Amino acid sequence: MKKKQSKRLIVKFITNQASQEERELLTKWLEDTDNQKVFKDFVKTNYAIDYAMNTFDTAKAKKKLLRRIGQDNSIFYRQRIKMYFKYAAIIIGLAVSTIYFYQKDTALYQKDNLLVPKEEMIILQSDNGSTQIINPLNSGNFTDKTGKIIGKQDKSKIIYSDDKSTQTLVYNTLKIPYGKRFEIELSDGTIVHMNSGTTLRYPVAFLKNQSRKVFLTGEAFFEVAKDKDHPFTVNTQELSVEVLGTKFNASSYTDDVTTDIVLVEGKVGLYKGKKASDNWVKLTPGLKGSTTKGQQNITTEKVNTDIYTAWIKGSLVFKNMPFDAIIKKLERHYNVTFINKNKTLGKEIFNASFDQEPIAAVLKYFSDSYNIDYKIIDNKIIIK
Numbered sequence: 457m458k459k460k461q462s463k464r465l466i467v468k469f470i471t472n473q474a475s476q477e478e479r480e481l482l483t484k485w486l487e488d489t490d491n492q493k494v495f496k497d498f499v500k501t502n503y504a505i506d507y508a509m510n511t512f513d514t515a516k517a518k519k520k521l522l523r524r525i526g527q528d529n530s531i532f533y534r535q536r537i538k539m540y541f542k543y544a545a546i547i548i549g550l551a552v553s554t555i556y557f558y559q560k561d562t563a564l565y566q567k568d569n570l571l572v573p574k575e576e577m578i579i580l581q582s583d584n585g586s587t588q589i590i591n592p593l594n595s596g597n598f599t600d601k602t603g604k605i606i607g608k609q610d611k612s613k614i615i616y617s618d619d620k621s622t623q624t625l626v627y628n629t630l631k632i633p634y635g636k637r638f639e640i641e642l643s644d645g646t647i648v649h650m651n652s653g654t655t656l657r658y659p660v661a662f663l664k665n666q667s668r669k670v671f672l673t674g675e676a677f678f679e680v681a682k683d684k685d686h687p688f689t690v691n692t693q694e695l696s697v698e699v700l701g702t703k704f705n706a707s708s709y710t711d712d713v714t715t716d717i718v719l720v721e722g723k724v725g726l727y728k729g730k731k732a733s734d735n736w737v738k739l740t741p742g743l744k745g746s747t748t749k750g751q752q753n754i755t756t757e758k759v760n761t762d763i764y765t766a767w768i769k770g771s772l773v774f775k776n777m778p779f780d781a782i783i784k785k786l787e788r789h790y791n792v793t794f795i796n797k798n799k800t801l802g803k804e805i806f807n808a809s810f811d812q813e814p815i816a817a818v819l820k821y822f823s824d825s826y827n828i829d830y831k832i833i834d835n836k837i838i839i840k
Contacts, residue, residue, distance in 0.1 A: 457485055466482065575791075576635065577590075578592065579631040580614075580628060580629070581628065595609055596608065598614060600660065607643075613639040613641065614641070616640075616642055618643045620664070622660075623663070625663055626659065627660070628660055629658075632655070633653065634788050636791075637767075643662055644668060644681045646678065647678075648676050649768050650675075651674060652788040653674050654674025658670040658671075667687050668687065668689065671691045673708060673710060676706055677703070677704070677705045677706075678699075679703050680699050680703070694747050695727070696726070696728070696731070699725075701722060705761075716764070718744045718761055718765070719743055719744075720741060720765065721741055724745075725738050727754075728754065742758055743757070743759070744757050771809065771812060773809045774806055776805050778805060779802050779804050779806055786818065792835075793836045794837045798839050
């Protein structure tokens with residue numbers, strides 16, 4: 457593993473942004489004694505200072521760090537837990553041992569509270585109202601209320617079986633919280649990548665001789681399985697999207713003014729309300745169709761589709777975007793809270809892109825590049 461990659465993994469672990477695979481990779485890397493020295497030196501230089509506050513509570517810092525490591529017990533194999541405690545102790549020791557030096561001159565070092573993104577669960581709600589928590593680290597068969605196997609879970613993806621014998625339309629609703637993404641393969645083979653803060657209502661199995669319909673709030677990328685006899689319709693709050701087989705991104709959050717459909721491959725038709733010849737708008741690849749709440753018209757424009765689909769791989773791309781819109785996307789992506797007290801800044805336009813960076817790195821970028829001043833109070837990011 458290259459030096460740059462290892463440092464990125466360390467930062468992501470410390471800021472609670474690392475995935476299971478990344479943490480396991482870091483664990484493997486730390487088995488080398490030379491790497492352990494690199495780890496300790498990097499933490500000493502880049503992390504201990506984060507605890508240099510005007511009033512440093514050593515006990516509280518220990519408790520917070522050990523609690524976070526303790527939460528990893530449910531994620532990692534038990535044989536690796538001791539190693540994480542070992543390196544947590546290194547972090548705590550460095551923080552405590554160096555804090556006296558930094559507190560000697562608080563005028564030089566002023567640090568706000570540590571930002572910890574909120575952790576929420578993925579929820580699957582059945583047609584009868586019962587709910588269950590989906591753990592993206594689990595795998596196994598998926599059953600309905602009668603115990604019948606209807607599919608399987610492969611960690612961060614649910615795959616439904618194509619049950620041809622189904623005669624009753626039964627819907628499930630999958631709710632993805634801020635800070636998480638998930639993937640689902642419907643019974644017809646359609647793949648749906650769900651972004652943070654997204655809810656999808658869909659049939660457990662599609663029925664013969666009926667069109668395929670799902671209901672979306674939030675953002676998702678659809679890879680629709682081709683079936684010329686059964687059109688596929690995505691119903692959002694403002695628009696309906698009808699396709700036969702195609703790839704497109706649909707964004708329709710309740711707190712967004714516009715609903716956007718970006719076509720990557722194939723053809724789609726957009727309409728508002730009831731489908732009719734006079735309200736039907738066709739999209740070809742590379743076009744974005746949009747509508748605004750309270751308006752009936754649907755506009756189209758040519759776009760770079762990569763900008764609208766980068767989130768699937770965990771990346772963020774902001775192109776000619778107002779700062780208020782950027783922080784709204786950051787809130788969803790990281791499950792953090794912004795309070796922007798700079799109204800002028802909120803209207804300014806920015807361009808930026810981030811490749812799976814932790815929120816701390818994003819904040820540092822805006823601070824260093826655009827001199828944006830912020831502080832963290834009560835786990836909220838306050839823009840001054």
